[in-house]
Amino acid sequence: MSKITNPWKLAGKSPEKSQEQSSSRQSHPFIDQDPEAVVGQFHDLPVLNFSDYGVYLSFGQDRVLLPNKYVPEDIFVGEEIRVFIHNDSEDRPVATTLEPAGVVGDIVALNVKDTSRFGIFMDWGLEKDLLVPRSEQQGRMELGETHLVEICLDESTHRIYGSTLMTKFCPGDAQGLASGEAVDLIIHSITPIGYTALINHTCPGMLYKNETFEDLSIGDRCRGYVLRIREDGKVDLTLKQSGYASVEGSAKKILEVLEANDGFSPCHDKSSPEDIQAAFSMSKKEFKRAVGNLYKQGLITLHKADGIRMK
16 A cells, blocks of 8 residues: 555554554444445434443444533434544544534645654644644644645545645646636645645646735635646646736726725825735736726726725
């Protein structure tokens, strides 16, 4: 099995610990054969019975424990509870009413909470942190940093783990993309020149800072456009449509800002690029084109060095 499909191969666990984990898996063999007993997802499960440790919920052909601290008040046998199924410290399936940052298959931005010799632990909203094994890390990860993580499930062990490998985020290439095409983006990382983004979960691309007039963070999702595809297959991106469509979008943005500010903005054609970017999240060139378009349509009036106003 490859490192990708078996990320715990190099975890360096002791034989004693491995035996304990094997034993705990043997107590839940139904997961291997039961298609309804899916770990890493939300389920609406009925209460089977109560115990000193919590309530047992029907889970596929077997049952799963919801610990006392998560049990709602006045619950009764037969009532359904929406829970997330994950693994406890002994790798047994367990239920919780806490909501993680994502489910298996999701790509989410998570913070590094702790480090160890065999992996990095990410805060994903549950008491047991999400492990990103060393073999699943794209690069160095430091305490407190934010990284884009795919939540994965090892099919052989039913353990949930995280991966920052670009090959998992983007299994394809730019083939099939075209200049000007609208695409869905997830911000992957930030560099001195711009933002690396995942394009349609297929391949990476670059949003240059001089093409981006708003602050973006790792994990942000936005609509973008293919600016160009280079000879080496790399993709340059933009958040603005080209040509007249870009002017239309910017004009709409200006009207929205004016409406939110009593119909007036002190920005004008002599304002600094920084002031225009702060107010409208666009370049000065784009602002002037859009203002000219709105003026021709009779939607705004110009007041020389005082600003612009809606009619």
